[in-house]
Amino acid sequence: MTEDSMTEDSTTPEMNDETNITTDPVADTGPQEEQLLYAKILEVGMFFGLALLLVTFTLYLTRTLPAVIPIEQLSDFWTMNVHDFLESLNEHYLHQEHLLTGWSWLSQVWKGDFLNFIPIAVLSAITIICYMGIVPVLIRKKDRAYVFMAVLEVLILTLAASGILAVGH
Amino acid sequence: MVTGPEVAWWVWPLVLLVLTFVMGILAALGGVGGGVLFVPIVSGFFPFHLDFVRGAGLLVALAGALAAGPGFLKMNLASLRLAIPVALIASTCAIAGAMVGLALPTDVVQTALGATILGIVILLSVAKKSEYPEVEQADRLSSALGIYGVYTEASLGREINWKIHRTVPGLLLFIGVGFAAGMFGLGAGWANVPVLNLVMGAPLKISVATSKFLLSITDTSAAWIYINKGAVIPMMVVPSLVGIMLGSLIGVRLLRVAKPAFVRKIVIGLLLFAGLKAITKGLGLPFIV
Numbered sequence: 164m165t166e167d168s169m170t171e172d173s174t175t176p177e178m179n180d181e182t183n184i185t186t187d188p189v190a191d192t193g194p195q196e197e198q199l200l201y202a203k204i205l206e207v208g209m210f211f212g213l214a215l216l217l218v219t220f221t222l223y224l225t226r227t228l229p230a231v232i233p234i235e236q237l238s239d240f241w242t243m244n245v246h247d248f249l250e251s252l253n254e255h256y257l258h259q260e261h262l263l264t265g266w267s268w269l270s271q272v273w274k275g276d277f278l279n280f281i282p283i284a285v286l287s288a289i290t291i292i293c294y295m296g297i298v299p300v301l302i303r304k305k306d307r308a309y310v311f312m313a314v315l316e317v318l319i320l321t322l323a324a325s326g327i328l329a330v331g332h
Numbered sequence: 333m334v335t336g337p338e339v340a341w342w343v344w345p346l347v348l349l350v351l352t353f354v355m356g357i358l359a360a361l362g363g364v365g366g367g368v369l370f371v372p373i374v375s376g377f378f379p380f381h382l383d384f385v386r387g388a389g390l391l392v393a394l395a396g397a398l399a400a401g402p403g404f405l406k407m408n409l410a411s412l413r414l415a416i417p418v419a420l421i422a423s424t425c426a427i428a429g430a431m432v433g434l435a436l437p438t439d440v441v442q443t444a445l446g447a448t449i450l451g452i453v454i455l456l457s458v459a460k461k462s463e464y465p466e467v468e469q470a471d472r473l474s475s476a477l478g479i480y481g482v483y484t485e486a487s488l489g490r491e492i493n494w495k496i497h498r499t500v501p502g503l504l505l506f507i508g509v510g511f512a513a514g515m516f517g518l519g520a521g522w523a524n525v526p527v528l529n530l531v532m533g534a535p536l537k538i539s540v541a542t543s544k545f546l547l548s549i550t551d552t553s554a555a556w557i558y559i560n561k562g563a564v565i566p567m568m569v570v571p572s573l574v575g576i577m578l579g580s581l582i583g584v585r586l587l588r589v590a591k592p593a594f595v596r597k598i599v600i601g602l603l604l605f606a607g608l609k610a611i612t613k614g615l616g617l618p619f620i621v
Contacts, residue, residue, distance in 0.1 A: 191425040193482075194405060202405035205548070209398040220570040233343050237567055238379070244438055245383040263616070265560050279566035283391065286398060287559060290552040297412075308477060312416050316423065316549070320464040323556040325426050 197297040197304075206245045208289035216282035223275035226330045230276040231256050267327030344378060349571040351391070356579020362588050362599030364456070365547065366576040367393035367519030369599070372449045372606035375442065376613060380568060382438050382445075386517030387558035388568045390551045393519030395573050396580065397547035407542035413479050414496070414534065419546055421503055422510030422520070423553035429514025430557035443614030447514050449607030452522050456525035456600050459526050467533040472496040480535050483538065514554035519547050 194202075222228050232240060232252065240248050249262040257263060262270070271277040294317045301310045322328065355369045370391040375382045404410035433441055470480065480495040496502075505527045513520035524543030528534045534542065558564060612619040 194408040195412070198405050198408075201412055202402040205398065205405070206402035207394065209402065212398070213395070216570060216573070218381050220566060223566065234567070237565070238339070238344065239567055241344075241380045241384055241568065242380050245434065245561055248381075248383075249562045264561070264562050268562075276566055277488075280564070283559065283564060283566070283569065286391070286395060287552055287555050289398060290549050309413070309416060312420050316416070316420050319420070319424055319427070320549075320553055320556070323423075323553045326560040328427060328431060328557060328560070 197300040197309075200300060201293045201297050204293045205289060208285065208292060212282050212286035212289065216279065217286060219278045219282055221280060226275065228273065228275035228278060231274045232269055233274060288324065291317055291324065294320070345571045348374070348378065348399060348568065349575045352572045352575030353406045353579040353582075354408055356576040356581075357574070357583040357586065358579075358595060358599055358602070360533060360580045360583025361586060361595035362379050362568055364599055365393055365519040365521035365544075366396055366580070367517065367547075367551075368449075368522050369602065370572065370576070370601065371517050371605075372445060374572075375445070376609035380565075382442055383434065383558075383563045384559075384565050384568055386433065387555070387563035388515035388565070388572050389519070390513075390555045390558060391564070391569050392572050393517075393521075394555055394578050396576060397519075397544055397551065399577065401542075401545045401548050404541035406547055407541075408481060408483050409537055409544035409584050411479070411481050411534075411538060412545075413477065413481070413540070414528070414542050415546050415549065417477065417479075418506050418542075419549035421511070421581050422506045422546065422550040425507050425510030426514030426554040427557055429516075431514075432511075432553040432555065433517075434561055434563065439614045439616065440448035441515070441614075442610050446607045446610030446612075446614055448512060448516060448518070449536070449603055449610060452505040452544050453600055453604045453607060455522060455526065456596070456603070459530065461525075461536055462529060463536045464492070464494075464528060465533040465535065467484075467497050467499065467545050471497045471499050473499040478510035481538065483535075486536075492535060496529055496532040496534050498533065502527055503547070505531060508549055512551050513547075514557070517554070520550060522545060 168206060197240060224234075226234070243251060249264065253259055253262055257271075260266065268277050270281045272281065294313050298310060298313050298317070301313060351373070352366070352370065355366055355373070359366045359369055367389045370392055371385055373457050374388070376383050378385070380388075405412065437499040474480070474496045477499075480493070480500070482491050482493050484490075485492045505523075509523040509527065512518065512523070521540075521543050525536075525545055527537045528537055528539035528542060529602065559607060611617075
């Protein structure tokens with residue numbers, strides 16, 4: 164909690180009889196510092212990720228870069244469940260020891276289809292970066308509860324991103 | 333239905349682009365997220381496997397949330413202090429939901445998806461919204477965490493101070509919300525808003541904006557599970573994402589002249605249709621389409 168929000172009286176304005184609306188002025192009416200910082204990082208990352216996605220997809224669609232799965236053959240694959248898809252992908256095109264799960268798509272990133280995984284990963288990683296960005300602000304404000312929750316969220320999202328949790332059918 | 337291999341490869345992505353464009357318009361006008369329409373309709377009527385539809389659905393909902401988040405945060409309509417504890421629970425449970433969803437047989441997930449969609453139809457039909465819920469006193473947990481705020485209500489020409497109550501029951505409900513979001517790739521705006529607004533007492537605008545922002549965190553955790561599992565096909569994701577975002581832009585503009593109540597009935601009708609289709613498909617029963 165923030166140092167200036169320790170007591171309920173100081174943080175919670177008086178309510179009128181019928182609604183959640185109050186007319187009492189409060190000292191701080193705008194978004195807090197960490198919220199604005201989060202928004203700024205999110206905005207930059209979102210625009211970068213979406214722009215990159217359009218570029219990589221154009222390269223894929225125009226066949227500027229060859230794809231692992233030829234575009235004409237895609238419809239043979241997207242009807243399969245993900246496990247059969249990965250096995251078939253490996254059997255027909257990759258011929259690797261392990262299926263293409265976790266971060267192993269990085270080994271195919273120069274191919275048109277898997278190049279698109281870079282912006283998808285960027286879009287999926289923005290939130291982690293946003294949380295990491297606000298932790299120093301929360302520490303400076305001695306907002307211990309939110310420091311704890313933000314760090315925990317970073318750990319949980321990083322665990323999800325790590326690929327350790329991927330399971331099969 | 334024509335199956336995938338019998339038509340040219342570009343037909344389905346093109347149809348997906350057009351359909352998601354329409355979905356984006358309907359979603360914006362009907363006050364629901366794109367994911368809740370995307371997954372049941374695309375999994376029911378397209379040749380794509382449910383695994384990839386859920387992966388694409390999460391990324392579509394994620395992109396929409398990422399696009400809306402900065403504006404809502406800057407306007408102080410989305411509350412970071414409200415979102416952080418909620419997101420911690422919802423995102424953790426979304427990971428579990430995604431893992432379970434990818435581990436279960438497809439017909440089981442498809443049937444459960446249909447049942448969930450029909451539940452959402454009931455929720456959308458009967459749940460009342462409250463612009464400014466009555467919160468007599470903030471509870472101890474929300475007071476301790478400093479979850480309160482102020483925003484400018486243009487229609488009233490004044491600033492609104494808000495606070496919340498029933499924080500613990502609200503947080504507990506997000507266990508189920510997060511799990512369903514991850515399991516079905518639905519996004520979760522349909523559940524976030526009622527919990528934030530009706531249970532926790534946040535004003536409707538705060539609930540809607542915080543819900544949209546929340547999706548950027550909840551869906552991130554589940555999306556990583558689908559990405560790492562390989563359940564992402566860019567040829568499905570990108571047309572869907574572009575279609576939904578363009579449709580949403582048009583939908584917001586149409587909001588001035590359209591009749592949202594009528595559109596909302598169309599959305600509920602579509603969900604009912606898609607939910608029944610999902611159940612019959614999951615159970616292997618015949619359906620009209």
